[in-house]
Amino acid sequence: MSNSPMRVVVLISGSGTNLQAIIDGQQDGSLPIKIAAVISNKPDVKGLQRAETANIATAVVDHKQFESRESFDAALQLEIDKHQPQLVVLAGFMRILTPAFTAHYAGKMLNIHPSLLPKYQGLHTHQRAIDAGDSIHGVTVHFVTAELDGGPAAIQAQVKIDSNDTADTLAAKVQVQEHIIYPLAVKWFAEGRLHMQANQAWLDGKALPPCGHLLAVES
Numbered sequence: 001m002s003n004s005p006m007r008v009v010v011l012i013s014g015s016g017t018n019l020q021a022i023i024d025g026q027q028d029g030s031l032p033i034k035i036a037a038v039i040s041n042k043p044d045v046k047g048l049q050r051a052e053t054a055n056i057a058t059a060v061v062d063h064k065q066f067e068s069r070e071s072f073d074a075a076l077q078l079e080i081d082k083h084q085p086q087l088v089v090l091a092g093f094m095r096i097l098t099p100a101f102t103a104h105y106a107g108k109m110l111n112i113h114p115s116l117l118p119k120y121q122g123l124h125t126h127q128r129a130i131d132a133g134d135s136i137h138g139v140t141v142h143f144v145t146a147e148l149d150g151g152p153a154a155i156q157a158q159v160k161i162d163s164n165d166t167a168d169t170l171a172a173k174v175q176v177q178e179h180i181i182y183p184l185a186v187k188w189f190a191e192g193r194l195h196m197q198a199n200q201a202w203l204d205g206k207a208l209p210p211c212g213h214l215l216a217v218e219s
Contacts, residue, residue, distance in 0.1 A: 011091065154194055
């Protein structure tokens, strides 16, 4: 492996708390990466401010300026590829991506989703877990494929659902784990330990189970 840091582009749509966790890892030396750019599909979001504070290049590709999903994705791909990333990280990027886009970055794009996939793909995951009477909820980092929230899982973290939990309190529990497992997955990828092969996640030369590496937590 090269000794130079791995080049990463992070895509955001909002406040960027997972972006901040990855920035912190870059700055404290725990992540062998260089965030080459942070790109948002929305202007004036806090995540862009976080990047600017860390002296990271930013760009906005506003999806509202495009007539189709395909034209937006094409413009986004051009902006990303300017920075020649080895990994693209979706950190609260709230766009459904086209198959052509996901194919372009196959095996080089990670996403984080606030559920124990394959449960609760899509939105409102915390309330859906409560409504279903689940006792355990959590978060998944997975490789991105054309299937929405359907790519192979790299790592999951679990949290307990208490009887008095609301969607907001459960979201707060999950977010704590997000900030642990997303930098960890990025670190594994940057170190050459994590990769996707035949639509399956592999860690340290071993195929991972459908849940990925499971980090069980008590909270």
